[in-house]
Amino acid sequence: MRRLTAILLAVTALAGAAVLLSGAVAAGSSSATFDVIFDDARGLVPGQLVKVAGAQAGTIQNVAVTPDFKARIQATVDSRFMPFHQDATCTIRPQGLIGENYVECDPGSANSPPLRTGAGHPPTVPVGHTTEPVSLLDLFGIFNAPTRERLTILVNELGIATSARGQDLNDVLRRANPTLAAAQQVLAILNRQRAQLATIVQASNTIAATAAQHTPAVQNFLDRTAALTALTAGHRTALAQAVNRLPALLGVAQPALAQLDTVAVDGTPLVRQIHAAVPALDRVTADLKPFVAAAKPGLAQLGAAVSHTIPALRHSAPLLRTLRRYADRSRSGTVLTARLFSNLQRHGFVEGFLSVVYYIGASLARYDATSHLLSILLLSPENGLCGTYATTPVPACSAHYGAQPAYTPPTAPAPAAALGSAAASAASSATATPGSPTQGAPSLQGLVNYLLR
Numbered sequence: 001m002r003r004l005t006a007i008l009l010a011v012t013a014l015a016g017a018a019v020l021l022s023g024a025v026a027a028g029s030s031s032a033t034f035d036v037i038f039d040d041a042r043g044l045v046p047g048q049l050v051k052v053a054g055a056q057a058g059t060i061q062n063v064a065v066t067p068d069f070k071a072r073i074q075a076t077v078d079s080r081f082m083p084f085h086q087d088a089t090c091t092i093r094p095q096g097l098i099g100e101n102y103v104e105c106d107p108g109s110a111n112s113p114p115l116r117t118g119a120g121h122p123p124t125v126p127v128g129h130t131t132e133p134v135s136l137l138d139l140f141g142i143f144n145a146p147t148r149e150r151l152t153i154l155v156n157e158l159g160i161a162t163s164a165r166g167q168d169l170n171d172v173l174r175r176a177n178p179t180l181a182a183a184q185q186v187l188a189i190l191n192r193q194r195a196q197l198a199t200i201v202q203a204s205n206t207i208a209a210t211a212a213q214h215t216p217a218v219q220n221f222l223d224r225t226a227a228l229t230a231l232t233a234g235h236r237t238a239l240a241q242a243v244n245r246l247p248a249l250l251g252v253a254q255p256a257l258a259q260l261d262t263v264a265v266d267g268t269p270l271v272r273q274i275h276a277a278v279p280a281l282d283r284v285t286a287d288l289k290p291f292v293a294a295a296k297p298g299l300a301q302l303g304a305a306v307s308h309t310i311p312a313l314r315h316s317a318p319l320l321r322t323l324r325r326y327a328d329r330s331r332s333g334t335v336l337t338a339r340l341f342s343n344l345q346r347h348g349f350v351e352g353f354l355s356v357v358y359y360i361g362a363s364l365a366r367y368d369a370t371s372h373l374l375s376i377l378l379l380s381p382e383n384g385l386c387g388t389y390a391t392t393p394v395p396a397c398s399a400h401y402g403a404q405p406a407y408t409p410p411t412a413p414a415p416a417a418a419l420g421s422a423a424a425s426a427a428s429s430a431t432a433t434p435g436s437p438t439q440g441a442p443s444l445q446g447l448v449n450y451l452l453r
Contacts, residue, residue, distance in 0.1 A: 031058065032082040034075060034115070036090045037127040041071035042101055044092065049102040050075045057081050060103065070127055073103060084123055085112035091131040101133070 038044075041063050050058040058077030066072050085108030093104045105125070115123035162169060190197070211218045232239065327334075344350070 030079040031076050032079045033122045034084055035121055035124040036073045038071045038130050042092045042132055051104050052081045083114040085114055087112040088125050089129045090125050
């Protein structure tokens, strides 16, 4: 995985550099000149390309021979690729198997001093920093007589050097076996990860295209990354101590993390319910705002009412204390009463009492061929007692609707006479016809007054 990450970073860096350089060439407008010294021109002619880091940077202007019979290539490139530094390198590369060649250059590192001009020539890459490709003509040249003889000498010398040293060669091969096995494993890993590598390359192209569109942002990112790296390097001691303490911290935090995981697992249903209740809560919140606006005047008036209620509450404090003392004293009786009522309810006392009242009322009610009629005693200061039996109609005691004759209250008899009259009325009621009002019944008001004397 680390090897794959390193490959990804390298591919991304190369793609980004190529995009940045190509953007720089496209945006540049001025040009600069430099020279390159090769042992052999290798078919280079004016007009052929000059590339820097794979991007087209300029063209060859002239090819000349130096006093020591080297090839001086004069080229012009965009000024953005300049200056070339003293560790700059150039090589001649073919554009195809049998196509024309071009010059590929690396301007060198920024820490190296720039190339200097001299002897009437522009900045020049020396011959020691240049290389040339091996062409098919060079391979064919092996079969020429001088080249063939030199190759024969090399083979003979190699045979003489390795003669009688078979064991040493076997040891070399044996020691190389682990390296070859590791190389084979690397190749197998790369073979298995071909699809991933293809995806990485494709993603790198996308990243490079996006980065080319945002060159200032990429440059800003790189600057900030460099600043962060420098800041991190300045605190490397503290970071090392923190890394050393990290295992102990993780060991101490592991129980808490386990509990946190349990809480997260157990709290998932609750979070789901809360998430489902969020729309309803939103509606409640939206409805609460008008309610609060409407409730503000009422709350203001309620404050005034409370201010007026406080004195009344203070005045009622003695009454409340008295009620509390009464409640404390009557608690035992209240408990017994509650038990009594509960017992009566369980045994059907209410239903039985109502049944007794019903049956007593039914037994005392008068009836005819149609239904029962409950007798009602109409008591008033004027009407007197109209609910007992009588043999003759009593004025103002008729049950008929319409005009009633004026009622003249009877003279109150003596107590003994009144009691005798009441007894006589009771005796006559035994033989009276049901439904007729009582004649000459004593006044109820007079009876009450007599009893209250």
